[in-house]
Amino acid sequence: MKRNIKKVAVLGSGIMGSRIACHFANIGVEVLLLDIVPFELSDAEKKQGLTKESPQVRNRIVNEAFQATLKGKPASLYHKDFANRISLGNFDDDMHKIKDCDWVLEAVVERLDIKKQVFENVEKHRTKGTIISSNTSGIPIHMMLEDRSEDFQKHFIGTHFFNPPRYLKLLEIIPTPKTDQKITDFLMHYGDLYLGKTTVLCKDTPAFIANRVGIYAILKVVESMQKLGMNIDEVDKLTGPVIGRPKSATFRTSDVVGLDTLIKVANGLYENLPNDEARDTFKLPEVIGKLEENKWLGDKTGQGFYKKTKKDGKTEILTLDLDSMEYKPKSKPKFSTLESTKQISNLKERFPVLMGGKDKAGEFYRDSFYGLFQYASNRIPEISDELYRIDQALCTGFGWEIGPFETWDTLGVKKTVEKMEEAGYKPNQWVYDMMDSGADSFYKVEAGQKQYYDLDSKKYVNIPGTEEFIILENLKESGKEIWSNAEAGIIDLGDGVINVEFRSKSNTLGGGVIEAINKGISLGEEEYRGVVISNEGSNFSLGANLGMVFMYAIEQDYDELDFMIRQFQQTMMRARYSAVPVVVAPHNMALGGGCELSMHADHVQASAETYIGLVEVGVGVIPGGGGTKENALRVADRYQEGDVELNALQNAFMNIAMAKVATSAYEAKEMGILRPSDGISINRSRQIADAKAAAIRLADAGYTMPVQREDIRVQGKTGIALFNAGINGMKMGKYISEHDQKIAEKLAYAMCGGDLSYPQEVSEQYLLDLEREAFLSLLGEKKTLERIQAVLQGGKPLRN
Numbered sequence: 001m002k003r004n005i006k007k008v009a010v011l012g013s014g015i016m017g018s019r020i021a022c023h024f025a026n027i028g029v030e031v032l033l034l035d036i037v038p039f040e041l042s043d044a045e046k047k048q049g050l051t052k053e054s055p056q057v058r059n060r061i062v063n064e065a066f067q068a069t070l071k072g073k074p075a076s077l078y079h080k081d082f083a084n085r086i087s088l089g090n091f092d093d094d095m096h097k098i099k100d101c102d103w104v105l106e107a108v109v110e111r112l113d114i115k116k117q118v119f120e121n122v123e124k125h126r127t128k129g130t131i132i133s134s135n136t137s138g139i140p141i142h143m144m145l146e147d148r149s150e151d152f153q154k155h156f157i158g159t160h161f162f163n164p165p166r167y168l169k170l171l172e173i174i175p176t177p178k179t180d181q182k183i184t185d186f187l188m189h190y191g192d193l194y195l196g197k198t199t200v201l202c203k204d205t206p207a208f209i210a211n212r213v214g215i216y217a218i219l220k221v222v223e224s225m226q227k228l229g230m231n232i233d234e235v236d237k238l239t240g241p242v243i244g245r246p247k248s249a250t251f252r253t254s255d256v257v258g259l260d261t262l263i264k265v266a267n268g269l270y271e272n273l274p275n276d277e278a279r280d281t282f283k284l285p286e287v288i289g290k291l292e293e294n295k296w297l298g299d300k301t302g303q304g305f306y307k308k309t310k311k312d313g314k315t316e317i318l319t320l321d322l323d324s325m326e327y328k329p330k331s332k333p334k335f336s337t338l339e340s341t342k343q344i345s346n347l348k349e350r351f352p353v354l355m356g357g358k359d360k361a362g363e364f365y366r367d368s369f370y371g372l373f374q375y376a377s378n379r380i381p382e383i384s385d386e387l388y389r390i391d392q393a394l395c396t397g398f399g400w401e402i403g404p405f406e407t408w409d410t411l412g413v414k415k416t417v418e419k420m421e422e423a424g425y426k427p428n429q430w431v432y433d434m435m436d437s438g439a440d441s442f443y444k445v446e447a448g449q450k451q452y453y454d455l456d457s458k459k460y461v462n463i464p465g466t467e468e469f470i471i472l473e474n475l476k477e478s479g480k481e482i483w484s485n486a487e488a489g490i491i492d493l494g495d496g497v498i499n500v501e502f503r504s505k506s507n508t509l510g511g512g513v514i515e516a517i518n519k520g521i522s523l524g525e526e527e528y529r530g531v532v533i534s535n536e537g538s539n540f541s542l543g544a545n546l547g548m549v550f551m552y553a554i555e556q557d558y559d560e561l562d563f564m565i566r567q568f569q570q571t572m573m574r575a576r577y578s579a580v581p582v583v584v585a586p587h588n589m590a591l592g593g594g595c596e597l598s599m600h601a602d603h604v605q606a607s608a609e610t611y612i613g614l615v616e617v618g619v620g621v622i623p624g625g626g627g628t629k630e631n632a633l634r635v636a637d638r639y640q641e642g643d644v645e646l647n648a649l650q651n652a653f654m655n656i657a658m659a660k661v662a663t664s665a666y667e668a669k670e671m672g673i674l675r676p677s678d679g680i681s682i683n684r685s686r687q688i689a690d691a692k693a694a695a696i697r698l699a700d701a702g703y704t705m706p707v708q709r710e711d712i713r714v715q716g717k718t719g720i721a722l723f724n725a726g727i728n729g730m731k732m733g734k735y736i737s738e739h740d741q742k743i744a745e746k747l748a749y750a751m752c753g754g755d756l757s758y759p760q761e762v763s764e765q766y767l768l769d770l771e772r773e774a775f776l777s778l779l780g781e782k783k784t785l786e787r788i789q790a791v792l793q794g795g796k797p798l799r800n
Contacts, residue, residue: 003131003186005029005194009101011091011118013062016135016163017107018069022076023165025085026608027194027682032097035062037090062088076166078608078664091121099127105159107135115144123152131183133159137211138268141204142176153178159187160208162397163257167609169684170397171197172208192465196608196682198396199465205383206272207265210397212383213390213404215265216375217368219281221250224368226285228360232305232319234333238361242338243354244347244401251305255298259305263292278375287322296320303327335361345505347401351410369407370425373416376404377428380455387442388452388463405442413441430455445477470688472501472536483519487512490520496529496699497692507537509593509625510545514571517597524580530695533575533597534585534688540610543592544568546619550788553779561779565624565772568593572626573764576600579705581698585691587684591615591661595673596625602698604678605691606665612673613661618797620739620784622747623656624775629767631656632751634672636713646719653723653751657744710763714753723748739783739800746774 006029010021013035021033037058041050050057066088069076077083089097098104104126108118115134122132128151134144141158148156158174171191175184191199202208207215225235232251240249254262263284270282291297291304298304307318307327318327337357344350355365376390384390391403408416414435420427437458444451444460450471451460475491483490487504500520502513517533524531552561575582575597584598587607595612598604614627622628631652638648655671662668665680679694681687724745731741750770753762778784783800790798
């Protein structure tokens with residue numbers, strides 16, 4: 001039977017329930033969100049003369065929880081209008097509505113007795129064959145089945161989302177012995193394709209996979225820290241981006257998530273794992289007990305391992321001294337091991353240097369990672385039969401770039417085992433069996449497909465579910481790179497499509513990247529049927545290479561700057577006007593030039609999580625790579641004669657003038673950065689494959705190179721006068737500085753087509769020339785150079 005998910009009921013509107021409901025709404029599913037009826041009237045309700053039977057009282061809990069989620073940041077919805085897909089109600093009055101739902105997901109408080117009550121109520125109203133799941137993070141799934149019918153048991157499963165569900169990719173799927181295999185298979189596929197998740201199949205063991213190993217890893221870091229007499233600032237310096245972990249590292253992450261969550265999971269693991277060889281690691285250190293006593297639980301209580309204070313009007317972050325339990329100014333620790341890896345941008349190349357460090361940092365890495373490797377090896381087959389599931393769960397649930405087994409591979413398995421034995425961290429016997437079989441790594445790449453070592457067959461097998469993904473790193477390892485320079489490469493994706501990949505710092509669009517884009521399009525025109533521009537970096541592109549621009553501007557080398565900007569504009573236009581389709585696939589941040597490149601593509605295949613916009617005003621210039629021109633063109637194409645106020649042009653102007661960034665691909669469509677025809681990939685892992693498919697579709701449809709536009713209607717003096725009136729008003733009201741005014745006036749001039757007496761049609765090249773002239777003139781301004789310097793030095797825009 002084909003199963004479709006059109007409507008989902010989420011039971012429980014707390015932090016997780018409301019956010020899960022929002023993510024289902026994000027993908028277009030109708031959602032019913034229910035919670036309990038309040039036990040008592042609030043004081044405000046009593047004053048209004050309401051009773052327990054009043055509808056607003058009965059739905060107060062769900063209404064307040066949902067409104068809090070809608071106001072929360074980061075946003076749980078891709079677009080505010082998606083909230084209309086969610087209807088609210090309560091368990092007493094609205095549970096009967098679940099009969100129309102295809103999936104009923106429970107997300108109530110973590111108490112087995114309450115969950116059982118909810119499921120008893122569900123059983124009365126659900127339609128047979130409906131999927132029922134629990135979002136529990138710790139209660140064994142099979143314990144919820146007591147007294148349930150056979151049909152309920154067959155269709156019941158654990159579906160553990162990670163918070164926040166929109167942003168964290170992990171979805172743990174935990175079947176019971178009674179779950180129908182078809183339900184497991186369906187949700188593994190549905191979570192990946194529709195919800196954009198990495199679905200990881202878990203055994204019904206305490207805390208499943210991610211929290212079991214992830215919480216061990218956190219507590220092992222604390223243990224290593226105490227063993228070596230280190231402090232919080234030192235550990236967070238060592239456990240952040242330098243090892244491929246989030247910027248919040250160890251202790252800042254604990255503050256953000258809430259120390260109470262860490263305590264609860266750790267205590268649960270200590271109680272429920274009497275035979276775990278590392279059980280004592282889950283016994284919380286005395287210092288964490290003190291934090292709990294003091295109610296210093298992190299951001300939710302205003303202080304935890306860190307505390308924000310105000311000093312002389314400025315925010316200062318203080319760090320907790322674990323010995324004195326007093327907060328002290330944040331220190332900036334330095335380690336020679338870290339200094340030696342500054343020039344190593346590749347994480348896998350960095351790890352051997354970090355682990356070989358001769359200072360305290362090296363000691364810390366060896367103790368914490370050898371412990372992690374041992375623990376992860378001992379969890380197979382207890383929590384998973386396959387090693388890749390542990391890596392997947394930690395990467396997508398905790399935001400690690402590479403998991404424990406992949407990290408181990410970077411160090412050499414055999415060499416590391418010898419060092420682990422010396423340090424007292426002997427791994428599980430299966431690791432020795434693997435080496436005896438002749439296998440010398442946990443993973444390898446074969447014909448562009450990543451494979452893992454399978455313990456049962458003692459062979460390398462493909463990671464299931466990834467056959468439809470295109471992973472550039474795997475293709476490079478398989479010899480599919482056909483051209484490269486220091487900043488970029490071109491990779492053959494197969495089926496007549498090639499990919500241009502950026503590899504510069506922050507994927508900025510410097511000379512090497514510009515060369516690669518042009519080379520890729522030339523190769524595409526000569527030998528291939530389509531070009532994709534995508535990469536697997538943290539961000540698609542943070543825009544032009546500001547350092548290079550600043551250097552030439554300081555030297556007042558305007559000829560070189562003019563050449564650079566012309567070349568940049570020509571490259572953007574090349575993406576639009578080529579003999580083969582060019583598809584750009586932005587993800588995460590696509591700012592400035594990254595946005596301009598996307599706007600010039602034949603098709604954009606954006607990740608749902610794309611933060612895209614023209615932000616050049618922040619550094620004192622206007623967009624110089626065709627962004628201003630492209631906005632004017634798009635507005636002209638939808639211009640209506642009756643629009644005397646020029647609203648569409650004004651909106652486009654304000655987006656650039658305010659450096660507005662879309663916070664999702666859906667918002668980017670509303671802003672006009674993406675077109676209605678552009679595609680959105682919910683699952684980032686599928687994005688490059690989706691982009692390749694789009695290029696093939698365009699080629700197969702008989703793609704023909706477009707003709708450059710000569711018919712762009714601009715407003716001339718009419719539009720400039722309108723904008724300048726508004727700009728003057730902003731300046732007089734002291735909302736903007738004199739330099740802001742100058743930038744805004746240059747932007748208005750370029751977008752309106754310059755000093756034309758009346759509205760008329762102009763060419764793209766005419767608008768590009770105006771844009772380039774404005775960009776160059778602003779680079780001659782002292783205040784613009786100050787803004788660029790501020791961003792290059794501190795990363796924060798200067799408002800001068």
